[in-house]
Structures are given as structure tokens and as C-alpha cells.
Amino acid sequence: MANPLTLLMPVTPGVNPAAIAAALAKYHDQIQVALTSVGTVHYARFVLLDRSSPSLQPGAGTGPFVLGVITEYDGDFNAYIQDFVAKVGAVFDALLAFTVGGKDVTPVADHISAFTDYIRKYDLSQQPGADGLYQAYPQTVQQILAAFE
Amino acid sequence: MIDYADVQGTVLRGYRVDLARHFVLSVADAARARAFIAQLVDGTGGVPRITTAARWTKKPECFVNIGFTCAGLAALGVSPAQLATFDRAFQRGATSSDSTEAVGDVGESAPANWIGGLGDGARVHVVLNVWVDDNPAVLEDVSTRLRQAWAGAMTELSAHDAQALPDNFVHFGYHDNIAQPTVEGAPPRKRQVPDDQPVVPTGEFLLGYQNAYGSQYTVQPTALSTNSSYAAFRILEQDVAGFEHFLTTSASKAGIDPELLAAKVCGRWRNGNPLELAPDAPGTTLPMSKLNDFTYVDADAAKDDTLGLRCPIGSHIRRNNPRNQAIIGTDATHHRIVRRAMPYGPAYDPARPDTIPRGLIGYFINASLTNQFEFLLGQWNLTADFVKSASGPGGPAAGNAVFNISGEDVFLGVNDPSSSSFTLAALGARGKNNTHVTGFPRLITTRGGAYCFLPSVTGLRYLAAS
Numbered sequence: 001m002a003n004p005l006t007l008l009m010p011v012t013p014g015v016n017p018a019a020i021a022a023a024l025a026k027y028h029d030q031i032q033v034a035l036t037s038v039g040t041v042h043y044a045r046f047v048l049l050d051r052s053s054p055s056l057q058p059g060a061g062t063g064p065f066v067l068g069v070i071t072e073y074d075g076d077f078n079a080y081i082q083d084f085v086a087k088v089g090a091v092f093d094a095l096l097a098f099t100v101g102g103k104d105v106t107p108v109a110d111h112i113s114a115f116t117d118y119i120r121k122y123d124l125s126q127q128p129g130a131d132g133l134y135q136a137y138p139q140t141v142q143q144i145l146a147a148f149e
Numbered sequence: 150m151i152d153y154a155d156v157q158g159t160v161l162r163g164y165r166v167d168l169a170r171h172f173v174l175s176v177a178d179a180a181r182a183r184a185f186i187a188q189l190v191d192g193t194g195g196v197p198r199i200t201t202a203a204r205w206t207k208k209p210e211c212f213v214n215i216g217f218t219c220a221g222l223a224a225l226g227v228s229p230a231q232l233a234t235f236d237r238a239f240q241r242g243a244t245s246s247d248s249t250e251a252v253g254d255v256g257e258s259a260p261a262n263w264i265g266g267l268g269d270g271a272r273v274h275v276v277l278n279v280w281v282d283d284n285p286a287v288l289e290d291v292s293t294r295l296r297q298a299w300a301g302a303m304t305e306l307s308a309h310d311a312q313a314l315p316d317n318f319v320h321f322g323y324h325d326n327i328a329q330p331t332v333e334g335a336p337p338r339k340r341q342v343p344d345d346q347p348v349v350p351t352g353e354f355l356l357g358y359q360n361a362y363g364s365q366y367t368v369q370p371t372a373l374s375t376n377s378s379y380a381a382f383r384i385l386e387q388d389v390a391g392f393e394h395f396l397t398t399s400a401s402k403a404g405i406d407p408e409l410l411a412a413k414v415c416g417r418w419r420n421g422n423p424l425e426l427a428p429d430a431p432g433t434t435l436p437m438s439k440l441n442d443f444t445y446v447d448a449d450a451a452k453d454d455t456l457g458l459r460c461p462i463g464s465h466i467r468r469n470n471p472r473n474q475a476i477i478g479t480d481a482t483h484h485r486i487v488r489r490a491m492p493y494g495p496a497y498d499p500a501r502p503d504t505i506p507r508g509l510i511g512y513f514i515n516a517s518l519t520n521q522f523e524f525l526l527g528q529w530n531l532t533a534d535f536v537k538s539a540s541g542p543g544g545p546a547a548g549n550a551v552f553n554i555s556g557e558d559v560f561l562g563v564n565d566p567s568s569s570s571f572t573l574a575a576l577g578a579r580g581k582n583n584t585h586v587t588g589f590p591r592l593i594t595t596r597g598g599a600y601c602f603l604p605s606v607t608g609l610r611y612l613a614a615s
Binding site: 079107 | 364483549
């Protein structure tokens with residue numbers, strides 16, 4: 001069974017959302033390779049929300065902005081957090097430079113405990129009211145890859 | 150360069166002795182406990198000096214090391230803010246529900262059933278270890294001197310003896326103590342057992358050095374950090390009659406010889422020969438230089454065992470060190486542990502069945518209890534989905550690694566008979582020809598545990614003076 005990550009991180013006021021988009025573009029290929037290497041993530045996406053926009057969609061708005069990382073992954077995130085950081089730590093370091101409190105937990109490789117707390121704090125899926133995850137199949141990423149090999 | 154004289158010896162050296170006694174202590178008077186630590190560091194007051202990893206010219210008559218639980222450090226005055234910088238699992242302690250669930254200390258293995266006062270984690274402060282070559286009189290003499298020295302400072306909750314069985318065998322009948330990680334900068338092992346695995350960074354076993362993640366584990370205050378380490382102290386009771394019954398009945402159902410099943414669940418024959426090098430019969434015990442010199446994935450199709458056809462993917466040695474097999478997360482180099490355990494209890498004689506407790510007792514050493522000991526137990530021993538999709542030289546038609554493992558580790562798993570499972574892999578797509586051994590019970594029960602911090606000598610001096 002997979003688990004959800006709904007990481008919604010407040011962006012530091014004054015940060016230009018274009019800079020976040022540029023960072024995501026810069027790391028796009030590295031993220032693909034890293035998540036394949038970790039081998040537990042079914043899907044992952046990054047979104048940017050504008051709290052000043054009624055639709056929350058970033059456009060001409062001025063923020064404050066929220067950076068979202070949303071994934072469905074297999075297994076115990078906390079158990080694998082160091083392995084995860086080993087593969088995508090540099091990406092998180094780059095993104096956390098834009099978020100409130102992010103600099104306090106970077107480089108994440110040196111702040112594993114604080115980074116774990118940071119994720120717990122901003123992961124809506126670990127907060128009261130989260131109602132788990134619907135999934136149409138129980139297989140892990142690796143079981144699916146093996147079945148369709 | 151590691152200053153060996155600042156590191157507690159058991160972290161970096163195997164003492165190669167036959168007797169051990171592990172005292173479980175509770176601090177009664179912090180000031181006097183500090184004075185005892187000072188005596189231990191300096192070898193004064195009739196107390197043997199703490200053993201370091203420094204090279205000795207003449208083998209000492211005894212070896213002494215000391216570990217502190219989080220409650221123990223707190224009792225000695227380490228502040229909550231400082232303790233908050235320590236390993237998360239260490240802070241929780243071995244008896245916390247998060248820890249027991251992570252490592253499978255549930256049911257009969259739960260802390261409520263632990264011996265020697267170990268179940269009361271708040272009172273367990275110190276684990277003090279004494280090893281002697283083979284003379285019980287020396288062990289008694291050292292014990293007497295230590296007890297006199299800590300009288301009034303610490304209360305002895307219990308003492309647990311260990312005695313090696315001949316030729317490094319353990320109660321389940323296997324030759325043990327073969328594979329250990331090669332730690333960067335550590336003294337060479339006296340009995341080198343070469344393997345083809347990467348050298349593990351120092352920081353996986355000592356605080357203050359680069360670890361496998363390019364970072365360092367450290368704690369505050371600084372005096373407690375560099376050259377210190379952590380260990381899980383464990384008392385693991387082995388059900389020898391139950392294990393032999395499992396082998397006989399399950400091998401019969403699977404249609405194989407019980408000794409082959411014994412080899413399959415371990416990954417080695419009982420004489421120590423690995424299945425990768427001796428797949429069909431135990432043969433004569435290989436020289437030590439060969440016993441650990443193998444791997445699982447090889448470009449040479451004749452040597453490749455991606456599918457676990459020779460050494461099952463769910464075997465004990467392959468689960469606990471997958472070597473170069475593809476696994477989720479990173480790789481095997483990131484979750485190694487050093488084992489310093491010795492049998493306790495008399496050898497089991499099947500002609501005279503008894504219920505005397507027997508098993509293994511000792512330390513599992515690492516720089517992160519969370520990412521090494523607990524990860525190893527919780528992920529690789531208690532799950533079957535850490536293996537990446539991989540096929541061998543025969544392609545998918547011959548199988549895929551993902552389908553060739555099931556259940557939990559036969560030795561260290563919880564193994565509820567209603568769900569226990571061990572896979573004997575055979576050629577065929579998606580494991581269609583595999584045999585599953587099922588319905589077996591837990592064979593090793595946890596009788597005690599404590600998460601310990603093994604301070605450097607500098608750290609011990611700090612604790613003594615603080």
C-alpha cells in the first residue's frame with residue numbers, strides 16, 4: 001500500500017515565483033533520475049499556489065505563495081528519509097531556500113532530524129483531518145515494474 | 150586518522166575472547182557514578198581501565214567497555230537540550246513503542262516480558278561489559294572489583310553472562326562471526342575475511358567523521374561527539390528444538406533435505422560456507438579468505454544470482470547485507486552494522502531436551518541506531534518489498550527478484566505462523582515455480598534490549614567531570 005505526501009510549504013515573502021519555476025526546471029532531469037533510483041515513488045508533482053488569488057492559481061498575483069510537493073510513495077518515509085535525502089537532498093536544498101524556515105533545515109543532509117520535523121509540520125497528509133489515500137491497486141512500484149518487465 | 154586510544158575498543162575491535170558478562174545498572178548517586186566513571190577511565194581504585202581501540206602488545210587480562218542509555222545520560226546531568234541532538238531512536242529508547250514496533254519486539258518479545266529489569270527503560274542507565282579470555286576466575290575477580298567500586302553509585306539490576314561455543318558456532322549450529330563491515334581507518338582485523346564490498350566510511354560507526362551520506366553524525370556537547378558511537382544491546386533467546394523441528398517438518402513439505410533448508414534460510418551452510426560458493430552441498434569448510442568473498446549480481450552469467458536461485462533473496466545473510474543487489478533507497482553500504490555478540494546458555498543436546506534459556510547476547514554497533522540498527526531490523530528483516538525489480542541473465546522469463554522473496558527473516562522476524570513465509574526460488578516467470586515454506590513460528594525471542602551510547606574516552610572524562 002502506498003502513502004501520500006502533501007507537502008505545502010509557505011514561500012518566503014518577496015521571493016519571485018519565477019525563481020522557483022527556474023529551479024524546478026533546472027533540477028527536472030535530476031529529479032527524474034533520483035526518484036527512479038529511490039524506487040518507491042509512484043507519482044510526484046510540484047505545484048505553486050498564490051494565496052492572494054481567489055483561484056489559488058499563480059498568475060499576476062503577488063503572493064504570499066505556497067510551494068507544494070505532492071507524491072504517492074511506498075513504505076515508511078521516515079525510515080527511508082536518509083536514503084531519500086542522499087538522492088534528492090540537493091533538490092530540497094534548492095527549494096527550501098525559497099520557503100519559510102527552510103534555511104534552518106539545510107543542507108538537509110546535515111539536518112536530518114530537523115528536516116524530518118519540517119516535513120511532518122508541513123505535510124498535510126500527516127495532519128489531523130487527512131483521510132488517507134485512495135488507491136486502485138495495492139502493488140508497490142517495484143512490483144509493477146517487475147510485472148510489466 | 151582515528152585516535153584509537155579515544156575510541157572504546159569494542160566499536161573497532163573484536164576481542165576474540167570466550168567469556169563475557171554484561172551488567173545492567175541504574176544510577177543511584179550521580180556524583181558517585183561520575184567518580185566511578187573517572188576510575189574506569191584512569192584504571193584507578195582497583196577498577197580495570199576502560200579498553201580502547203589502541204593496539205596492545207600484550208593481550209589484556211580483561212576488556213571493559215561501558216554504554217549509557219538516554220535515561221542514563223540524563224541521570225548524569227546531560228541536559229534535555231543536549232540530548233535532543235542525539236540519535237532519535239536513542240532518545241526514544243529500546244522500550245518505547247515506536248522502537249519495539251520498528252524492530253518487532255512485540256508479543257512474547259515485548260519489553261513487558263524482558264528479563265533483568267531491562268523492560269523498565271527509565272531505570273536502565275548503564276550497560277557495563279566485561280570480556281575475559283577464558284578464565285572464569287578472572288571474570289569473577291574483575292566483577293568483584295567493579296561491584297565494590299560502584300557500590301553506592303549505581304544499583305545492579307542484573308548481570309548477564311555469555312560463553313562462546315567452540316569454533317565460533319552459535320546455538321542454531323552455524324559457524325558465526327564471519328562477515329563484518331570493513332570500516333575506513335579501523336585497525337585491520339586479526340583474522341581478515343576479505344570481501345568485494347566497498348569500505349564503509351568511518352562516520353557510519355563513529356560520530357564526527359564523514360558517513361555514507363557525505364555528512365557527519367554529531368551530538369552536543371562537542372566533548373561527547375567525536376569518536377563516540379551507539380549500540381543496540383540485545384539478548385536474543387534461540388529456540389533450538391523449535392528450529393530443528395522447523396527444519397525437519399518444512400524441509401519434508403518442500404521436498405528438500407533439512408540441511409539444505411538450514412543453508413537456504415541462512416545463506417550459509419552450518420559450517421559457514423556460503424551458498425554462493427557452495428550451492429549444492431556444504432563441502433569442506435572454505436578458508437577464511439574465501440568465506441566472505443562473494444556477491445549476488447555479476448556480469449558473468451555463471452556467477453550471477455540476481456534471482457536468488459542459489460542464495461535466497463530472503464535468506465538471513467542476504468537480507469542483512471544485500472551486497473550489490475538492487476534495493477530501494479540507496480544501497481547496502483548505507484545500512485551496515487558491526488556485530489559483537491556471543492552465545493549464552495549451554496549447548497542444546499537433542500538427546501536430553503531441556504528448556505534452559507540459550508541464545509545470543511551482545512552489541513549491534515553503529516553511528517545511527519535509527520538508520521542502521523532499526524532500519525536493518527524494520528525494513529530488511531521485517532518486510533519483503535525492499536528488493537528492486539531485476540531479472541537475471543535469463544531475462545523476465547526466468548523470473549524477477551521482486552517475486553523471489555516473501556515474509557520476514559526466518560531468524561529475526563516476528564513470524565506469526567498465520568503469515569510467515571520463506572521463498573525457495575526456481576526458474577520461471579514471476580515466480581510461478583517457486584516453493585513457499587509457510588506456517589512456521591518465531592524462532593528467536595527478544596529477552597532484553599537497551600539502546601546505548603558508547604562515549605569516547607574524551608566523552609567519558611566529560612561525563613566524569615560534569
